Amino acid sequence: MGPRAPVRLSKHTSNLFRPRSKVPGExxxxxxxxxxxxxxxxxxxxxxxxxATYERIVDATLPYGLMPRVVPQLRTITLGxxxxxxxxxxxxxxxxxxxxxxxxxxxLTGAGEIVTASAEQHADLFAAFxxxxxxxxxxxxxxxELQPIAPYIALRHVRFEDLDQLTTxxxxxxxxxxxxxxxVEFLDGVxxxxxxxxxxxxxxxxxxxxxxxxxxxDYTGRHVYYRSIPERSRDVLTAYxxxxxxxxxxxxxxxxxxxxxxxxxRLWPARYRRSDVYHRLVGLEHRFxxxxxxxxxxxxxxxxxxxxxxxxxxxxxxDFLRWxxxxxxxxxxxxxxxxxxxxxxxxxxREWPLYPLRSGKTYVNVGFWGQVPITRADIDGAVNIRxxxxxxxxxxxxxxxSDAYYEEADFYATYGGATYQAAKHTYDPDQRLTGLYxxxxxRR
Numbered sequence: 001m002g003p004r005a006p007v008r009l010s011k012h013t014s015n016l017f018r019p020r021s022k023v024p025g026e027x028x029x030x031x032x033x034x035x036x037x038x039x040x041x042x043x044x045x046x047x048x049x050x051x052a053t054y055e056r057i058v059d060a061t062l063p064y065g066l067m068p069r070v071v072p073q074l075r076t077i078t079l080g081x082x083x084x085x086x087x088x089x090x091x092x093x094x095x096x097x098x099x100x101x102x103x104x105x106x107x108l109t110g111a112g113e114i115v116t117a118s119a120e121q122h123a124d125l126f127a128a129f130x131x132x133x134x135x136x137x138x139x140x141x142x143x144x145e146l147q148p149i150a151p152y153i154a155l156r157h158v159r160f161e162d163l164d165q166l167t168t169x170x171x172x173x174x175x176x177x178x179x180x181x182x183x184v185e186f187l188d189g190v191x192x193x194x195x196x197x198x199x200x201x202x203x204x205x206x207x208x209x210x211x212x213x214x215x216x217x218d219y220t221g222r223h224v225y226y227r228s229i230p231e232r233s234r235d236v237l238t239a240y241x242x243x244x245x246x247x248x249x250x251x252x253x254x255x256x257x258x259x260x261x262x263x264x265x266r267l268w269p270a271r272y273r274r275s276d277v278y279h280r281l282v283g284l285e286h287r288f289x290x291x292x293x294x295x296x297x298x299x300x301x302x303x304x305x306x307x308x309x310x311x312x313x314x315x316x317x318x319d320f321l322r323w324x325x326x327x328x329x330x331x332x333x334x335x336x337x338x339x340x341x342x343x344x345x346x347x348x349x350r351e352w353p354l355y356p357l358r359s360g361k362t363y364v365n366v367g368f369w370g371q372v373p374i375t376r377a378d379i380d381g382a383v384n385i386r387x388x389x390x391x392x393x394x395x396x397x398x399x400x401x402s403d404a405y406y407e408e409a410d411f412y413a414t415y416g417g418a419t420y421q422a423a424k425h426t427y428d429p430d431q432r433l434t435g436l437y438x439x440x441x442x443r444r
Contacts, residue, residue: 036060050080050139066146069095073246074275080139090186096341099130101145109137110428128423131354135436150204153242154211155235163318189335211236303371309399314362316394334367353416400440
């Protein structure tokens with residue numbers, strides 16, 4: 001690899017959903033950077049290599065009754081990926097996003113240097129790294145905070161037939177961490193349609209009996225987790241199964257492969273019902289287009305991939321959900337409240353310049369993943385563009401792991417352009433790492 005050759009990682013797994021053009025030459029081999037170096041149960045910290053998956057981290061911390069403060073919902077998301085590309089889950093209403101639990105990290109920069117970044121040293125890189133998607137450098141080692149987790153998680157599924165009432169309840173729980181006299185440690189939800197939405201409230205318990213049930217549920221076999229939400233008002237899972245409750249069926253997307261059909265499910269080995277397997281199947285379809293050819297032969301309409309997570313301020317969430325259901329009509333959608341993590345007193349939180357969340361505000365992540373039919377007259381990305389416009393009109397923004405269509409000026413106005421360019425000049429002066437806009441929008 002020449003001194004000015006472009007640099008990219010060589011990874012066996014990915015949770016990105018945007019196609020990327022190939023870069024000539026070999027990528028950096030990171031196969032030896034996937035371990036957990038140490039867990040300190042007294043300090044409640046872990047030292048982890050950047051390419052370690054959350055599955056591996058959880059396996060190392062759960063024996064101590066500990067978990068990362070935020071565990072993204074898919075097993076093969078890496079810690080480095082969740083920090084530079086952001087992650088979210090049901091503890092985000094209390095603990096924000098994964099990068100907010102990082103104490104320090106070693107970063108291989110585009111300049112070929114390894115620097116240790118924290119709030120005290122190389123603070124500019126530490127602040128700009130989240131949402132930079134590897135365009136400033138790669139995290140090699142990170143020290144993260146952990147939190148206790150009980151052996152079981154008791155769940156309560158609360159139905160809402162009015163979206164305004166749903167968002168009012170989200171705000172109340174986010175501020176108080178309680179609902180109807182019960183503590184709430186985990187919070188997410190699903191909208192099946194605007195008149196049938198649920199919040200799932202979780203709390204840790206030491207014994208199944210504390211949840212009022214006889215045994216924990218198992219959604220790794222013939223039962224599907226999201227289908228249980230309208231069927232049961234109360235549930236309990238082991239801590240391990242709770243953390244990976246969405247992974248077995250990739251939320252609900254495994255139905256596209258037939259994995260939720262009772263006969264197929266019995267024949268499909270459980271060890272292959274997981275998100276990374278489904279992601280590889282999608283990759284094969286992108287490469288060979290078998291399903292597209294079959295649809296053309298059957299004269300079915302063309303489809304556009306709509307795989308997005310967007311963040312809306314709480315006061316705009318109900319309006320967006322109604323717009324989305326009327327104009328895009330994908331069901332169900334995931335709901336995950338979040339706030340920046342408070343530090344230094346109530347209402348005060350550090351803001352991160354490349355991702356526009358504001359201190360003291362509640363947001364809701366709305367996740368929707370699938371395909372929608374399009375007409376021949378539609379331009380490339382027509383539905384995604386309309387969603388971007390609808391989100392921006394409601395003072396929201398979206399994650400950049402999937403297709404994006406922003407104009408460059410609008411993109412950098414939204415995602416901390418001045419801060420990003422300053423960090424890029426300092427830590428990648430020769431532009432050896434692909435730029436953020438080039439990655440997120442131009443698919444390089």
